[in-house]
Amino acid sequence: MVKKEEIIVVKDLVKNYKTESVVTKVLKAISFKIYKGEFVGIMGPSGSGKSTTLHQLALLDQPTSGSVNIKGKEVTKLNEKELAFFRLNHLGYVFQQYRILPELTSLENVFIPRKATGENRKIYINKAKELLTRVGLSHRYNHKPSELSGGEQQRVAIARALINNPDILFADEPTANLDTLSSEQIMQLFKELNKKSNQTIVMVSHDPEQIKYFDRVIKLIDGKIKDEKSYNKITSK
């Protein structure tokens, strides 16, 4: 057995929202670890703090207190520029509402983060095409988002999240806006990425049907972790 490699270590993570007089305590000192190659689901009732947790891990927000360590780096201490650099090079993020840019074609949407690394044009275009092919959109390179279905747009968003070979792929209810068939396809795609490329994925879901895809589920209830379960054994690779 190969020792599991820790990729995210969260300790006593607290997130409060202050609005004028009231303080809303959303995350109440949660601690957990995520290992390399895992496909982890974050689940729980609405308002339990799933998205908030993901935002802290994906460096889209600053926690009130506690520590988040990614690949051995204490990311809560990074400044704005370092955060942007870290997001660009190590993390990928897929939103519920696709959030790809309407002005750009599929191909352009996908290669933008790679272009931002200063990569050579030929390489980022090939890489983007390769990824679009991988998500089943080889015939949609030059389509604008308005010319794509929801499921197709979400696949463009996934390809974009993967363009810089992220260490971790985050997704917040990526199938919530899709019909059953498209949802299935997206979940299959995630599973395949996880299995074939050993892609670490952390995904928020409220659909019990999707539990079967996850290696492990972190269940949040009212800002605390409840009965963490491992559904599938983490296969050592």
Added chain:
Amino acid sequence: MDSSLLDSFRVALFLSIKNITYKKSLFFSIIIIIGLGFLSMSFAGGMISGLVFMVEDEMIDNGLGNIIIEPKGNNELIFGANSLVNDIEKYPGVIAVSSRYERGVTLIDKNGKKLSAPLMISDIKKESKVSDLEKRIVAGNMISKGSRGSLLLPSELSNEHTLVESLPSLEISSGESISVLFDNGVKKEMKVEGIYLTDLMLFDLSLIINEKTAKKIFNLSDKELDVATKIIIKTTGRQQDDFVRKLIMENSVDGKISVWEEKTGSISEFFATLDLISLMTTLIGVIISFATIFIVIFINVSQKRSQIGILQAIGIEKRTILISYMIQSIIYGFFGAFMGFLSTYLIQIYTESSPVKTILGDLTIIISNELYIAYFTILLVASLFAGYFASRGIVKERILDAIFRG
């Protein structure tokens, strides 16, 4: 570090072009608005410059002349005026030269009303070339070089007066006679041969007689009449004035040489006021343009809030996004200013080919190249500032707020 700035710039440029070309109608609306800003900055000023230019031209053509030679120091007269006139006539850039010998008279009309006026003795032929005198006869006839005992009366002193009702005038029309009391004591009944229009009464309220008549009245020899109180030179154009003036100076002419600008008197204060008004309208135009550009770009950027958040979420630096919106603003500014320049310039060309007719002459819009460049630069800089300040606030926002509340 340098290469990363270059990367930022490359991505920013890419995003700006995509943003601009995505909504072409928005692009055209914005550049039209900025173009109108250009027009609002330049138009009133151009009108005022044109007005001033027109009045100046009118003054030059109506007797002020381009270059004026006057007696120097304590001298009251310029001697050897005729040969001087003949010399200067031959200079390049000179159209006509006239010498004027000015004295004073008192006019008495048939009701016994008296009025003092300057008297101008001049070679009528030459004077007519310098001051368009012949064209300005509104009643009766021009006096000729050889006629004797007749005079030209300025319209404002006669029944023909038009411009200023309150100015004292006499009960006299062309063809009638009037008593003239000269400053040497001679009193004479003279025929008013013609009446000339004084567009700009600031200048010529003079009674005009020819040299032949003067010689008789003042009992002067040819030599005694070869004097002038003023020599007026008309050049081929204002831009020649300094050149001609230099030529005259180099030929050591004994007199004080001025160009018309130094002789406009109280009207130049009025022009200064106009310049101030022109500057103010330009400044107001600048402020309005700046505000418009700011609002337009601010609204445009505000609509992109969510997009700005997403770009940051996927790892694009704030700097890159800021540069991208500044590039967009500069592009709007450039094309807007160009639109404005083009339309203003076309209006300028149009007024040059078919000027607005006014009582003082043809009015055209005048905007110098320097001013065009200045307006253009102002709009570009304004766009850049507007782009920076409009996007800075949104780029500074929390990423999540930008994405989910945008």
